[in-house]
Amino acid sequence: MFEQLSDKLNTTFERLRGRARVSESDLEEALRDVRVALLEADVNFKVVRQLVATVRERALGEKVLESITGAQQVVKIVHDALVEMLGGEAVPLARAERPPTVLLLVGLQGSGKTTTAAKLANVLRKQGRRPLLVAADVHRPAAIEQLRTLGKQLGIPVMAVEAGRVADDVAAAVATAGRDGADSVIVDSAGRLHIDDEMMREVEAIVTTAKPHEVLLVVDAMTGQDAVEAATAFKARLPISGLVLTKVDSDARGGASLSIRAATGVPVKFLGVGEKLDALEVFHPDRLAQRILGMGDILTLVERAQETVDRKTAEEQAKKIMEARFTFEDFYAQLQQLKKMGPLGDLLKMIPGMGGLAKQLPEGPEAERELRRIEAIISSMTRAERAEPTLINGSRRKRIAAGSGTKVSDVNQLLKQFAEMQKVMKQMGALAKGGRLPKIPGIRM
Numbered sequence: 001m002f003e004q005l006s007d008k009l010n011t012t013f014e015r016l017r018g019r020a021r022v023s024e025s026d027l028e029e030a031l032r033d034v035r036v037a038l039l040e041a042d043v044n045f046k047v048v049r050q051l052v053a054t055v056r057e058r059a060l061g062e063k064v065l066e067s068i069t070g071a072q073q074v075v076k077i078v079h080d081a082l083v084e085m086l087g088g089e090a091v092p093l094a095r096a097e098r099p100p101t102v103l104l105l106v107g108l109q110g111s112g113k114t115t116t117a118a119k120l121a122n123v124l125r126k127q128g129r130r131p132l133l134v135a136a137d138v139h140r141p142a143a144i145e146q147l148r149t150l151g152k153q154l155g156i157p158v159m160a161v162e163a164g165r166v167a168d169d170v171a172a173a174v175a176t177a178g179r180d181g182a183d184s185v186i187v188d189s190a191g192r193l194h195i196d197d198e199m200m201r202e203v204e205a206i207v208t209t210a211k212p213h214e215v216l217l218v219v220d221a222m223t224g225q226d227a228v229e230a231a232t233a234f235k236a237r238l239p240i241s242g243l244v245l246t247k248v249d250s251d252a253r254g255g256a257s258l259s260i261r262a263a264t265g266v267p268v269k270f271l272g273v274g275e276k277l278d279a280l281e282v283f284h285p286d287r288l289a290q291r292i293l294g295m296g297d298i299l300t301l302v303e304r305a306q307e308t309v310d311r312k313t314a315e316e317q318a319k320k321i322m323e324a325r326f327t328f329e330d331f332y333a334q335l336q337q338l339k340k341m342g343p344l345g346d347l348l349k350m351i352p353g354m355g356g357l358a359k360q361l362p363e364g365p366e367a368e369r370e371l372r373r374i375e376a377i378i379s380s381m382t383r384a385e386r387a388e389p390t391l392i393n394g395s396r397r398k399r400i401a402a403g404s405g406t407k408v409s410d411v412n413q414l415l416k417q418f419a420e421m422q423k424v425m426k427q428m429g430a431l432a433k434g435g436r437l438p439k440i441p442g443i444r445m
């Protein structure tokens with residue numbers, strides 16, 4: 001999702017960066033391209049109009065037309081406007097002062113409630129909490145079984161309620177959760193194909209008896225403007241405190257979901273990025289904006305790395321990235337870690353400037369072959385070359401290609417991509433120094 005949008009915006013910014021100075025017509029052209037890219041991605045037109053107006057006003061106010069770093073500034077202004085559109089700061093999940101914290105999931109059928117309930121339980125447990133899952137979708141018997149199966153996979157307890165006593169049973173589960181050692185209760189409610197009164201009443205009754213600390217609306221990001229409409233309708237009836245956008249891993253355009261925060265005023269708290277039970281990410285507006293703008297998602301990468309690799313190594317690499325001291329040596333080490341961390345393409349997309357490479361990478365075994373080729377090329381470099389790729393002249397390229405069993409054009413391509421990556425990292429570093437990026441623990445900036 002968002003790839004096409006990302007490509008379009010990058011093309012626009014590349015063109016802008018190519019100018020020595022940004023003229024007024026360059027700025028207008030860029031704004032027009034940004035507008036078209038957002039509209040094509042299905043972002044709500046009112047939200048687009050607002051964003052473009054904000055960018056224009058700030059760009060003129062900050063006098064980017066007179067500045068030698070004008071293009072850079074425009075990118076930053078678009079970045080900031082995008083972050084604001086996405087909600088500004090991340091809004092953390094509420095936590096009860098006195099446990100248990102009760103989280104109620106609501107949404108249309110098929111939006112991903114049951115899956116999200118299990119993923120959320122998994123997230124909380126990774127944070128050292130003790131969740132209990134409550135299956136309250138009594139209308140489809142298979143739904144209770146589905147949650148039971150997911151709970152079993154995770155080793156997290158699942159309690160089912162009975163038809164006709166849904167609200168009371170949920171309240172009873174909350175009341176006894178503590179006794180059973182749980183500090184968080186996640187309730188999976190029944191959805192419908194369309195919004196209807198009966199569903200709303202049933203959920204309202206749960207809200208009344210179980211007094212959830214969060215009512216999370218799960219919406220399918222693939223459904224475009226329908227998702228925005230559903231969110232608006234739910235919000236009119238229920239105290240929705242947060243949104244979970246699911247299926248963000250799909251190829252759908254997804255722009256509608258980018259405007260859902262602006263359209264409803266409800267913060268997005270999580271993104272569902274796959275069918276597996278660890279495919280739930282905390283939503284950070286700034287990180288998504290950076291991902292869309294092709295600046296990668298270093299922080300998410302660091303977080304994911306922390307789960308699989310030594311935290312210190314990850315922080316050191318992130319620090320190098322920020323300071324643009326990242327060499328082929330680091331890249332090689334990171335590739336080794338990436339291999340442990342999941343599908344290669346997904347991870348490459350998160351490294352600044354590597355989105356293009358990720359796209360060229362075929363899936364599956366092809367991808368692994370490509371990765372081995374890159375590894376082979378880096379292995380054939382000397383230490384000095386890895387630290388200072390500008391040393392790698394024509395004859396060295398030939399030697400590296402021969403040594404790695406690849407073609408000179410393969411070596412050229414990797415060098416070019418690496419140079420681009422370093423360029424983006426420098427920009428990231430500059431953003432970070434300007435206080436535009438959240439701090440990573442242990443990293444001085």
Ligand SMILES: Nc1nc2c(ncn2[C@@H]2O[C@H](COP(=O)(O)OP(=O)(O)O)[C@@H](O)[C@H]2O)c(=O)[nH]1
Pocket residue numbers: 107108109110111112113114115116191245246247248249250271272273274275279
């Ligand atoms: N690709 C992908 N599939 C998802 C995601 N979340 C849910 N699904 C799938 O969407 C379908 C419906 O999910 P389910 O949790 O049963 O929806 P519910 O009816 O709202 O409870 C299932 O096939 C899930 O595997 C996601 O983030 N990514």
Ligand SMILES: [Mg+2]
Pocket residue numbers: 113114115137143188
């Ligand atoms: Mg369900």
